[in-house]
Amino acid sequence: MILGQTTDPVGWRKSSYSGGSGGECVEVATSSAALVPVRDSKDVARGFITVPARAWISFAGSLK
Numbered sequence: 514m515i516l517g518q519t520t521d522p523v524g525w526r527k528s529s530y531s532g533g534s535g536g537e538c539v540e541v542a543t544s545s546a547a548l549v550p551v552r553d554s555k556d557v558a559r560g561f562i563t564v565p566a567r568a569w570i571s572f573a574g575s576l577k
Contacts, residue, residue, distance in 0.1 A: 522550045541569070
């Protein structure tokens with residue numbers, strides 16, 4: 514996990530499973546092939562973290 518990113522990625526998206534209420538979600542963006550930016554959808558002002566793409570793929574796959 515990498516903290517302290519200064520450039521806000523564009524194209525944030527969240528799971529279609531989150532519904533329209535905005536519930537308990539995270540958003541991800543496309544940044545690079547190696548890193549995935551992740552932020553809290555309810556508090557975007559707090560910034561974001563980046564995680565290695567392989568770790569994100571493994572994590573997301575375990576939720577299915």
